[in-house]
Amino acid sequence: MSRDKYEAVIGLEVHVQLATRTKIFSISSAAFGAEPNEHTDPVCLGLPGALPVLNREAVESAVRLGLAVGSHIRPRCRFSRKHYFYPDLPKGFQISQYDEPLCDGGVVTFRLNGEVRQIRLTRIHMEDDAGKNIHDASGVSFVDYNRAGVPLCEIVSEPDIRSADEAAEYVRAIRTLVRYLGISDGNMEEGSLRCDANVSIRPRGQTTLGTKAELKNINSFKNVRDAIEHEIARQSVLLDRGEKVVQETRLWDPDRGISASMRSKEQAHDYRYFPEPDLPPVVVDEAWLDRARKALPELPEARHARYLGTGLSAQDASVLVSERPIGDYFDAALAASPAHPKKIANWLINEVLGRVDDPRGLGGESMPVPPAALAELVDLVERGTLSGKLGKDVFGRMWQEKRRAAEIVAAESVSLMSDTAAIEEACKRVVERSPDEVARFRAGAAKVMGFFVGNVMKETGGKANPKTVNEILRKLL
Amino acid sequence: MALDVRGASLTALAAGVAARTWKSRDLVEAYLERIAQLDQKLGCFLLIDSDGARKKADAIDKKIAAGKSVGPLGGVPIGLKDIFVTRGIETTAGSKILKGFIPPYESTASTRLAAAGAISLGKLNMDEFAMGSSNENSAFHPVHNPWDLERVPGGSSGGSAAAVAASLCAGTLGTDTGGSIRQPASLCGVVGVKPTYGRVSRYGVIAFASSLDHPGPFGRTVEDAAALLEVIAGHDPMDSTSIPQPAGRYRQASKAGLGGMRVGVPKEYFQAGMDPEVEAAVRAALDELVRAGATLVPVSLPHTQYAIATYYLICTAEASSNLARYDGVRYGHRTSEAGSLEELYAKTRGEGFGNEPKRRIILGTYVLRAGYYEAYYGKALRVRRLIANDFTAAFSQCDVLATPTSPTPAFKIGERSADPLQMYLADIYTVAPPLAGVPALSQCCGFTRSGLPIGLQTIGPPLGEEAVFRVAGAYEARTDWHKRLPEDKS
Numbered sequence: 026m027s028r029d030k031y032e033a034v035i036g037l038e039v040h041v042q043l044a045t046r047t048k049i050f051s052i053s054s055a056a057f058g059a060e061p062n063e064h065t066d067p068v069c070l071g072l073p074g075a076l077p078v079l080n081r082e083a084v085e086s087a088v089r090l091g092l093a094v095g096s097h098i099r100p101r102c103r104f105s106r107k108h109y110f111y112p113d114l115p116k117g118f119q120i121s122q123y124d125e126p127l128c129d130g131g132v133v134t135f136r137l138n139g140e141v142r143q144i145r146l147t148r149i150h151m152e153d154d155a156g157k158n159i160h161d162a163s164g165v166s167f168v169d170y171n172r173a174g175v176p177l178c179e180i181v182s183e184p185d186i187r188s189a190d191e192a193a194e195y196v197r198a199i200r201t202l203v204r205y206l207g208i209s210d211g212n213m214e215e216g217s218l219r220c221d222a223n224v225s226i227r228p229r230g231q232t233t234l235g236t237k238a239e240l241k242n243i244n245s246f247k248n249v250r251d252a253i254e255h256e257i258a259r260q261s262v263l264l265d266r267g268e269k270v271v272q273e274t275r276l277w278d279p280d281r282g283i284s285a286s287m288r289s290k291e292q293a294h295d296y297r298y299f300p301e302p303d304l305p306p307v308v309v310d311e312a313w314l315d316r317a318r319k320a321l322p323e324l325p326e327a328r329h330a331r332y333l334g335t336g337l338s339a340q341d342a343s344v345l346v347s348e349r350p351i352g353d354y355f356d357a358a359l360a361a362s363p364a365h366p367k368k369i370a371n372w373l374i375n376e377v378l379g380r381v382d383d384p385r386g387l388g389g390e391s392m393p394v395p396p397a398a399l400a401e402l403v404d405l406v407e408r409g410t411l412s413g414k415l416g417k418d419v420f421g422r423m424w425q426e427k428r429r430a431a432e433i434v435a436a437e438s439v440s441l442m443s444d445t446a447a448i449e450e451a452c453k454r455v456v457e458r459s460p461d462e463v464a465r466f467r468a469g470a471a472k473v474m475g476f477f478v479g480n481v482m483k484e485t486g487g488k489a490n491p492k493t494v495n496e497i498l499r500k501l502l
Numbered sequence: 503m504a505l506d507v508r509g510a511s512l513t514a515l516a517a518g519v520a521a522r523t524w525k526s527r528d529l530v531e532a533y534l535e536r537i538a539q540l541d542q543k544l545g546c547f548l549l550i551d552s553d554g555a556r557k558k559a560d561a562i563d564k565k566i567a568a569g570k571s572v573g574p575l576g577g578v579p580i581g582l583k584d585i586f587v588t589r590g591i592e593t594t595a596g597s598k599i600l601k602g603f604i605p606p607y608e609s610t611a612s613t614r615l616a617a618a619g620a621i622s623l624g625k626l627n628m629d630e631f632a633m634g635s636s637n638e639n640s641a642f643h644p645v646h647n648p649w650d651l652e653r654v655p656g657g658s659s660g661g662s663a664a665a666v667a668a669s670l671c672a673g674t675l676g677t678d679t680g681g682s683i684r685q686p687a688s689l690c691g692v693v694g695v696k697p698t699y700g701r702v703s704r705y706g707v708i709a710f711a712s713s714l715d716h717p718g719p720f721g722r723t724v725e726d727a728a729a730l731l732e733v734i735a736g737h738d739p740m741d742s743t744s745i746p747q748p749a750g751r752y753r754q755a756s757k758a759g760l761g762g763m764r765v766g767v768p769k770e771y772f773q774a775g776m777d778p779e780v781e782a783a784v785r786a787a788l789d790e791l792v793r794a795g796a797t798l799v800p801v802s803l804p805h806t807q808y809a810i811a812t813y814y815l816i817c818t819a820e821a822s823s824n825l826a827r828y829d830g831v832r833y834g835h836r837t838s839e840a841g842s843l844e845e846l847y848a849k850t851r852g853e854g855f856g857n858e859p860k861r862r863i864i865l866g867t868y869v870l871r872a873g874y875y876e877a878y879y880g881k882a883l884r885v886r887r888l889i890a891n892d893f894t895a896a897f898s899q900c901d902v903l904a905t906p907t908s909p910t911p912a913f914k915i916g917e918r919s920a921d922p923l924q925m926y927l928a929d930i931y932t933v934a935p936p937l938a939g940v941p942a943l944s945q946c947c948g949f950t951r952s953g954l955p956i957g958l959q960t961i962g963p964p965l966g967e968e969a970v971f972r973v974a975g976a977y978e979a980r981t982d983w984h985k986r987l988p989e990d991k992s
Binding site: 067070071072073074075076077078079106108110112115116117118168295296297298299302303304305 | 585586587593595600603605606607609704705706707708709712713739740741742743819820822823825826827828829831832833843847867870871872875879
């Protein structure tokens, strides 16, 4: 396969919709999902005479993002107009940032197959989103401007990405990050996280860059992977045949799993950028930066490292870090039961996460088993009051009935028998009625121990402390 | 019998309404009658809102009868250049491309006028998108100069200037980007003020060149213009370039006298090419200022010669951007036949825009194209800075500058319309102040032998409107030019 001959060089432009209350330059709601054109006003509709007023909350969000990835935040940046004609673009230009973006540089860190990867950023800039064209089956087109003016951050990476998997993981890391920061819901399906990819390939060992193609319309993690895989394969075939890759913009068709040329380099737009005269430069002073820095939460990578430090496996740590509320839940449970990080992680991952549709709801009021309650249960199991199996049953009831473990245990005496005499009675009964097994055990068949333990547990209705059972049986045998 | 409002001043009319000497409704009827008689020949109005004006006047009169206060401009009929968007009332910016556009919102300036009790009689004619110096670029019809119907009123706020000159409104609003208030004020013999950039909100003012657009008032007297500016000036959170300062006390300044002020006379504004009658009148005005107690100081604004070129690079670049939104998709004109999106744009814009906007869109698109930004727009911004520095330097030597407003009096309709370059030179004395963002006022300082008004321009430092009003008010108090009225030609 020709694939091994080539190395892919990928840079991504990720657009993140900021979850501000109002639009970036006007007072309409920036929320998703309203009736068409309900969230509009003279400014975002581009009515004659309307003027943009910058939403400080949007800048605040962008500053948080920049700080989180270690960008240099410019003390003074400005907006520029980017011109092109399209029905969903109400002003005939987008208000974006060009030569003076808010953030320069930065690094996005994540793990791919257990290995730490760092992708450098070129810049992060702010801009307004366009509306949406809707094409009716009858051939009539409509435009919904609800999205027009929703604030966006465009995160431009260096061409540091080397595979489709890595690209998908990079986008996922950005989603995790923006969710941690609380600046976006990062939802690719609703378009609050979108991605364009610049892909080129070159023979392995070559350091100069090949000709790139830009892929647009890749709007899910699966599409990120599929579209880039497809593009690498397409370019590999071209080079194998001795043909050239053409610099162009290609549109990914997720239904057919192929891309098609949208426009060539020669047809590329001349955006005629110039500084937006309706907006003064944006000034972010040190005091603002200090406040923003102090307000940053613990970030995914730091959290991951901390979890490894408590002895968690990399895999468990990754799950706990994947969404901020999972880690928050874990931390709260760990605070209540600091001795058992690994056990808490297991219970959280297997029992709690298995029962929630969206882990982002973990912190909610309606959570049937809050972190402290899980910690309590883990303690009961670890102290031997409950067996693992009993613990799981109790957890199920806690979830269903919204009751605490201790309450269930006390009210229904489901705890293990700690009455040694009673356990000893049960053990004796089992030993007496199983002479064959006793003989086999004494002849050296250690496996038979399981038979005795199982029968004692049956005798006691599963309530005997397995540790005690083991000790007594060994004594008797 | 209707009130005779010919030549009446806005401040006097407002005082009369407040004192119950006359009713607002009587004023409205008097002006509507004059409009009915005279505007057929003048062409000042694009839209007359008689019913709206009558209703508002009755409401004001009711308030007065009930002893309530009605604001400093209570009951006074005014007019708005059709570049100010007005809620529920067609707003076209003098362009076919906006024919039928009914804005769902109101400009800050007109909102403030209404809150002060002023009553809008309608929308005034203008050069399309404020591009022009003669009002011949209106997509609908030209405006005729009340002093000589064969001549232009100046532009782009020609309707606003002519309406005040002909007493069709007690005062009006216009916009000035390269001279569009001061030049028509000069050609029509009225007072026109371009305030400091950011002094009056641009919210709801249809953009031509955002960094140069200055809304401002026209009045029959300096005090009238001051009264209007006092109402419309002041910070507006809806315009991010609005200066966060309250309006000054311009009426008071217009009556304060100019004792001891230093008036700078920039040599670059008194050079060859000026009409001799204009030069004589302006020099006589300078002498009058000296008699009023001013000291004349010779100054230099050395980058003046670059002002026109700089202005046309910046204004065309910004215009090409600001006019991109007129695409036929959401409002205004849309071509009736388009087979593709591309064609929708091309035909809509081809049909909707007149020649001057097209010329400027093409120039501006050229100026901003990739790879040429530095050579044109970038360089123009740097020269603009030098021009602004000229003013800063001059104002270290004087309090205001006095210059002619226009190198010539009103020219004949059609005389220059075939030659855009000749037309652009009409703004030679007015383009620099908007580039520097400094305030400037034009008032009448004489007439040619053939009876055409001549304008004197007073320029102040940034936020120095008071100084400008002091000089203009003092000059007006010593002269009678502003009392001359054009004949009614019905």
